[in-house]
Amino acid sequence: MSGALDGLVIADFGRVLAGPYATMLLADFGAEVVKIERPGLGDDTRSWGPPWVDDQSSYFLGVNRNKKSVALDLSDPADLASARQLVERADVVVENFLPGTMDRLGLGYDAVRQLNSDIVYCSVTGFGGDNVLPGYDLLVQSVGGLMSITGPDPATPTKVGVAVVDIVTGLHAALGILAALRHRDRTGEGQRVEVNLLSSLLSALANQSSAYVGAGVVPEAMGNRHPSIAPYELFDTADRPLVLAVGNDRQFASLVEVLGAPELADDARFATNTARVEHRDELCKTITDALATNTADWWFDKLTAQRVPCGPLNNMADAFALAERLGLAAIVEIDDPRRERPARHVANPIRLSATPAEYRTAAPRLNENGADRLGVED
Structure with missing residues (x-):
């Protein structure tokens, strides 16, 4: 069965979470994603453990399935030329370097569209524009207001237990890419897509940010309570909440x-x-x-x-058990010839009736596709 995005080639210069999450979602629906990584080191998340699955970081494995890995040193002229060849034939470029980095390498939007006039070029940054502040999720949770409304009370600011800002930004990136591709299908014109962590968080704060923008209310942490609904919180029972x-x-x-x-x-x-x-x-x-x-x-x-x-109140094991009881098939297994047992992944949550997500390959080893240099078949 053909995927919804079969034939789409993505040159993925993304690292860590927001960019890789976006490109994995697109890869699940058939896009061919070539992940460009640093020789010897690769994506930062390759070393983010424990926990490990065999000798690989579970963090990296969770957001890089269905991709190819090619190691290129972008400071090396030969490797940079290979990267240019990839973007010249790609439909989409995704990058999340500090602003100005891709321009200095000759791989910025203006340079790439000279090579590939209808390219969709997605930049993911921490703070948008030319702001070179490093964009880590915890940092943005703090400066973006999320920690101020999370926790038991205003005196105990607390981060969310997952990098939710990166995930939301990755979703926005994927949506922006698909919107730009739809425009290209109609007009033949590519364009630049820009998303940043701070703007994505402010949008995702929804009723809380709207309370400030519309009513001038600065919300505070209320523990598990909701500012506008009751009863809407966690209660003790005879055994567990x-x-x-x-x-x-x-x-x-x-x-x-x-x-x-x-x-x-x-x-x-x-x-x-x-x-x-x-x-x-x-x-x-x-x-x-x-x-x-x-x-x-x-x-x-x-x-x-x-x-x-x-x-x-469920823990993670309870949550997956509930999903299984509800028939949601939240875990998928991917045959991996490099391992003795199939790789287990969290399923793509988007259900398409005609072109469902496919799980072709587990996350690649660093430079696993370097032999064919670009990892893209002619």
């Missing part, structure tokens, strides 16, 4: 019915979401007292039967 995510009055009425306190649905303090937010502390004490009488799984069964959004 349970999340309640009650988004409307019908769900609230169903919740208190199951809790054995149906009169609360008509109580003026709790009858509307706005009232529930205003009287959150009183409401949460009542809910906590009720939930303490049984286990999280018991409440999960009772509440979901009445379509009340809730769920127990």
Whole structure:
């Protein structure tokens, strides 16, 4: 079966997470991605461990499947010439060097479009424009406001437990590339796509950034509570915590019915979401007292039967077990002739009915495709 992006060639100069995540998503749908890496060292994430899978970083393996690896020293004239040959025949270039680096190498957008007039050229930076501040996820979580609204209280700023800014930026990069390719299909014109970590985070902050931009409200950390919805947080039960995510009055009425306190649905303090937010502390004490009488799984069964959004606090193993029970096929296995057992990967979350994601190859060894130099078949 042909992939949705079969025939598309991507010259991938991306490193670490945002760029590689974007190109892996595109590779899953058939794009041929040639990953250019530093000789001897490769992508920074090749050395980011533990944990390791055999002798390879699980971090690197998780965002580089379906790609080819070619090691090129871009300070070497011969290797630089090879890189130019690749971008000359590519459909897309992705890079996330500091601004100005690709220009100095003669591989910037203006130079590349002289070689390849309809190129789609995606630059991923930390802070956009000519700003050369290094763009690491933790740094942007801090300066971009995310840490100020994450954690138990305003005095304890906390990072999110995954590099979420990089992931969101990678998604924006992939979307921008696809939009530019659609424009090229219609007009024959390539263009430059620019995304940066800070702008991606400010957009992804959604209701929190909108609260500031639209209403002048500077939000603060509230632990597991929501600034605009109640009850919408984590509650203790007889054994382990349970999340309640009650988004409307019908769900609230169903919740208190199951809790054995149906009169609360008509109580003026709790009858509307706005009232529930205003009287959150009183409401949460009542809910906590009720939930303490049984286990999280018991409440999960009772509440979901009445379509009340809730769920127990899962660890990673629990989360994948839940996905399996729901039939989501969240783990895929890829035959890897370099190893005794198949490589296990997290599945692409996008489901296409006619051209689904394909898992052709596990992440490449450094310079695995260097023998054919560009890693692209004629």
